[in-house]
Amino acid sequence: xxxxxDQVSATRSGRTVLAGISFALESGDGLLLTGPxxxxxxxxxxxxAGFLKPSSGVVRxxxxxxxxxxxxxxxxxxxxxxxxxGLTVHENLAFDAAFLxxxxxxxxxxxxxxxxxxxxxxxxxxSAGQRRRLALARLLVARRPVWLLDEPSVSLDKASTETLAxxxxxxxxxxxxxxxxxxxxxxxxxxxELKLGRVPA
Amino acid sequence: xxxxxxxxxxxxxxxxxxxxAIGIALGFYLVxxxxxxxxxxxxxxxxxxxxxxxxxxxxLLSALLSVDRIFHNDHEDGTLxxxxxxxxxxxxxxxxxxxxxxxxxxxxxxxxxxxLGLLLxxxxxxxxxxxxxxxxxxxxxxxxxxxxxxxxxxxxxxxxLVALLILPLYVPILIFGVSSIDRMTSALEPSAQPLLILxxxxxxxxxxxxxxxxxxxxxxxx
Numbered sequence: 001x002x003x004x005x006d007q008v009s010a011t012r013s014g015r016t017v018l019a020g021i022s023f024a025l026e027s028g029d030g031l032l033l034t035g036p037x038x039x040x041x042x043x044x045x046x047x048x049a050g051f052l053k054p055s056s057g058v059v060r061x062x063x064x065x066x067x068x069x070x071x072x073x074x075x076x077x078x079x080x081x082x083x084x085x086g087l088t089v090h091e092n093l094a095f096d097a098a099f100l101x102x103x104x105x106x107x108x109x110x111x112x113x114x115x116x117x118x119x120x121x122x123x124x125x126x127s128a129g130q131r132r133r134l135a136l137a138r139l140l141v142a143r144r145p146v147w148l149l150d151e152p153s154v155s156l157d158k159a160s161t162e163t164l165a166x167x168x169x170x171x172x173x174x175x176x177x178x179x180x181x182x183x184x185x186x187x188x189x190x191x192x193e194l195k196l197g198r199v200p201a
Numbered sequence: 202x203x204x205x206x207x208x209x210x211x212x213x214x215x216x217x218x219x220x221x222a223i224g225i226a227l228g229f230y231l232v233x234x235x236x237x238x239x240x241x242x243x244x245x246x247x248x249x250x251x252x253x254x255x256x257x258x259x260x261l262l263s264a265l266l267s268v269d270r271i272f273h274n275d276h277e278d279g280t281l282x283x284x285x286x287x288x289x290x291x292x293x294x295x296x297x298x299x300x301x302x303x304x305x306x307x308x309x310x311x312x313x314x315x316x317l318g319l320l321l322x323x324x325x326x327x328x329x330x331x332x333x334x335x336x337x338x339x340x341x342x343x344x345x346x347x348x349x350x351x352x353x354x355x356x357x358x359x360x361x362l363v364a365l366l367i368l369p370l371y372v373p374i375l376i377f378g379v380s381s382i383d384r385m386t387s388a389l390e391p392s393a394q395p396l397l398i399l400x401x402x403x404x405x406x407x408x409x410x411x412x413x414x415x416x417x418x419x420x421x422x423x
Contacts, residue, residue, distance in 0.1 A: 012423075049286060052423040071286050080279025086218045087211070098207035099287050138283065 001027050001063035001145055003048075003070075003177050008057035010040070010047050017043045019199045020057070023192065025179070027145075028172050030191030033181040039196035041181035042078070045148045048179065049076040061146070074146035075139050079154075082135045085124030089115055092123050093137050100142035109140035113163065128155040136164060139171075147171060149180040161186070204289045205297050212301030215274075222267060226306050227313060230263040234317040245322045252321035253331055253382040256314050260307075260335060261342065261371050267306050268346025268367065269353065269360040271298050272418070276354050285422055291415035299340075299347040299411070307339035330385040338378045338399050341406040345370050351414035354421040373402055 003025045010018040017040040025031055033041045046052045048059055050071035061070050083092045093106050110116050113133040123131060132155050139147060147168070153161045161184070168178050168187030180186055216222050237255055238248055275281040284294055314335055315328050323331065349367035353359035381395035 046423065049282075051282070051285065072288055074286065076282055076286055078279060078282060080277075080282065082279035082283055084211070084215055084278065084280055086215050091211075091214065095207055095211045096283060099204045099211075099284065099289070101204065101288055 001061060001175075001177075003059075003061050003146060005048070005059045006057050008044070008047060008054045008059060010043050010052060011055045012043060012052075016055075016199045018047070018054075018196075021194070021196075022057075023194060025177050025192070027175040027177065029177055030168070030172055030188040031177075031179040032188050032191050032193045033179065033196060034183070034193060035196035036198070039198060041196055042150050044196070045076065045078075045150050045179065045181060048146075049074055049148055051076075070146070073144055074148050075142070075144050076148045076150075077135055077139070077152050078150045081123075081131045082138070083123045083131055086122065088120050088122055089126070089134055090119040092134060093141060096138045097141040100138075100144075102142045105141050109137040112140060112167075113137045114160070129157055129160065132156055133160055136167070139167065145176050147176060147178045147180075149178065149182070149186075151181055153182060153184055153186060204287055205293055208284070208289065208294065208297040209301045209304075212298055213305055216270075216301070216305040222270060223305055223309055226263045226267045227309060229266055230259050230310050230313060231317065233259040233262060234320055238320060249322040249324050252318060252323040253327060253386075254379045255321060256317060256323075256331060257335070257375055257378050259317075260310055260314065260339070261368070261375060263310055264307055264339070264342040264346060265364050265367065265371075268302065268343070269350050269363045271302050271347050271350040272354050273350060273359060276421075281418075281422070285418070291418050292411040295347050295351065295411040295414040295418070296407075299344045299407075302346065303340050303343035307343050311335040311339050324386065327382060327386045330382045334378045334381050334396065334399060337396070337403055338374050341374050341403040342371065344406045344410040345374075348410040348414045348417070351417035351421070354418065374399065377402060 005021055005023050008018060008021045009016065021044060023031060033044060035041055043052065047054050059070060061073060093110060097106050110119055113136055115133055115137065118126065118130065123134060136152065152164060156164060165187035172178055178188065180188060234255065241247060272281065275284065314331055318328060318331060345367055349363040352366060353362045356362060377395045377399040381399055384392045384395055
């Protein structure tokens, strides 16, 4: 499969944040987004996920299931916790799995991210790093070809960061595409790099 | 269908575990209804005349109190991003969340209404009419509320704006809800017409608001 962005531009509250971004990624590719704060890394990821309409240009996915839109083929890990504070760790992930169409794998995913012992704790009581790991566990319960990761390693400890790097490497090895805005190496060896800069007004 | 039910189930679990979001709506309902007889004085005839309308108005206000919860919390903690990327079209997401809101808020309020009728000296023959009209009309309250919540997503103090946007839309439901109680219980010739119109309003709301709310969500997700 192939993910193509063609001359994508985007504006936020009237200001052009992205101008003419183009890239093409094949199965197994990674893309590292770098650039100073405010360069549009998050905006680009939100455009790719389909939350934000590009003001011009297109994003398309080739070779996937014909019916599925891009949004249904990607995982988006953003700045927000993406978990319900009032539900337990297990309930959170079980909902993600059921909602995204997987039957099992919840316990395995919790084990992989080191959350098995916390399964019955409410997510609201978790530390920031544990909550982030719970969000990352979603990557494992539903198999989707494109991972959009916005600073996925924030608040993770060293061991968890290494786990995340391994997950990304495995995902790419099995033919997935990973796009990450990050400043540390995260299983994105040999990945392409897209340097974003401020768009002159 | 599985995703649809999973979403309803999650919302119900969140509402039940969420420090009594249901309790607040029920408590507010109780307080509004309990305070009116104190303000009006112990005129039982007056109370029983205004009881159906009062129960309905209190139902609208209590339902309003909780509607911005439908999307606001999910937007704030990012779970709406996950839901938006799921296999369920946003129209059905709205439907599922409105149903969950109805089950956790409107339905308990409706069930409580006859009990509160006691406080207002509601006539015995009006009890079934009040319960029936509320049961028919209340889904429209949840669905219109979901529309208001979707429109004000991401706004600070959105809850107040929802009230301003949605209360006028509640007016037809209120009018036909109260007038169908009237026609069922008063000395006038009984007629099913207001009840049929109320049913039509609810059905139209249930079908149309998810379309509009889904568009609002799309615009506000960016």
